[in-house]
Amino acid sequence: MRTFVAVAEAGQFQAAADELGISQQAVSKRIAALERHLEVTLLVRTSRGSRLSLDGQVFLPHAKKVLAALEQAEQAVRPGRRPLRVDVLHRRIAPAQAVYRFYRTHPEMNLDAVTLSNENAARAAQAVLEGTVDASFRALPVDQVPAGISAERLLNAPLELLVGPGHPLANAPWVRPADLAGHRIWIPGIRQGTEWAAFYQALSHAFGLSIDALGPHFGDEALMDALADSASLATLVGGGDRYVWPQTHDLRRIPLHEPTPVYPHALLSRTGDQHPVLTALRDHLRTSGPRTSDDVWAPDWASR
Template identity: 50%
Template sequence: MDLDAVRTFVAAADAGQFQEAAAELAVTQQAVSKRVATLERNLGVRLFTRTPRGAELTIDGQAFLPHARELLRVAERAAASVRAGRRPLRVDVISSRGAAAGLMRDFHRVHPDIELGVVMLFEIETALATIRSGAIDASFRAVAMPGRSLPEDIESVRVIDEPLQLLTGPAHALAGARSVTLAQLIGHRIWMPGVVPGTEWAAYYDDLVAEFGLTIEATGPNFGSDALLDTIADTPALATFMGGRTRLVWPVDHGLRRIPVTDPTPVYPHSLVWHRDNPHPALATLRAHLAATAAGQDAAGTWTPGWVRPR
């Protein structure tokens, strides 16, 4: 089966228009039509129905689509199996300032000879799809969210528990505390505009709120960490949570305070996620490095949601 024709079919199915698929593939619309027509002749079925709005999948097209995607994934993995040693190890760290990025910097210091490609993907579904396609080799995630298990071909291992800290401005009621308990945070407004429903960190904070009666607000647009820091510095009524390994820099006149949270200490569980058939030799090196440097999970006096996987 012609993989170019299969790839063209998937692009057209995703775009819903041959013209958009042509632009994505950098070919002419006529080439898209010819490839799809050839594929239809080979399969003996109609895959698309032309409509005023573009092209819609027929019943046969809908049945063929998941298999077409799998064909492309298998082809990518087959190609990766012979070129893995000659390309960078590609890892998703979600954010350049978070704990995962720090883990990869440590890995690079220990193994400077391994070429790395670092990407930042937001949603776990995107990360998993990109892992399964072979576009990246691994991702750091919290797994598994309630009601959402990992696909059977995806493996994971918990690598680090990151303690949360409270970040306040200088005029906040808790700014002078050396540490705060979760009970002391009841009634205080904790503002976290980056918590998006459906993400693994939203599931984490939902459980934290439910168990300890906290007030976490995700209102307003997320303009990034700099805007968050400005607001926290200027608003005595607001505080936010920050990972203990998160690296942020703010102006001295902000007077921000990072305060340990205790009794218990909520920790965010980071896991490394990868495809079980991934052949990249450096992936095994990364896993061994993380296993050797991982701090103890589920330590006394810490809290994680019940759905978090043990190490």
């Protein structure tokens, strides 16, 4: 088909052969084979070269579309051309915001942010191994990183306390994690077997906190409504998480210090993956992650 288009555009078999880097005899054989397959005559030889038959005129635009589609398919999977698929876990939290900032800084980079929201860290790592995605942000314990996967902790998201205006800590400039002991911290939607369940369990044990995951999770908006109406309810969010609530809610984000608990997002990728956008993303995260003090806390099992 590519040979046919070359002859149709050049008007001569020899010119098409020169363009394709093959012999004129090979061009003739390819055209003959295509015509036998279609059971029509596509090209009519003349004293000046060749011209399209009526069937050839009808077939030519379709052939060009097929070749263009093939070229697009090839470009899509060539190294450096295929979009980098990154699992950001959730659209509102720090990994998604970090990838978005990277894209804003490098708009020429070809990437696609996706969410494997129903997958735990181990399954997300398997998705990376299988090529479903190229990379994933997950808090995967170091002893659970499978062979063939590289895990680099590139995004430490500092936690903040989120409360309504009537909460006793609403006006505090910052709070120690240990000061939260005795306060009701509600984080609905924690599922057993997920990395965030393991994280909050470790956080609770480290600082003597009571984290309540009971009750159905009706979405972030319902959680914000509950915080605004309560003088005792609080939740934890990441410093880079993006939540929106009505101005009348007057919710307060309060940093946690001494130490600063951080959610340890590690970037999982296939060992040796040289995708240029992945390399650029790593470099960006190494130099532009959230700034935290040296006094931070993360679970002992977190990737380094």
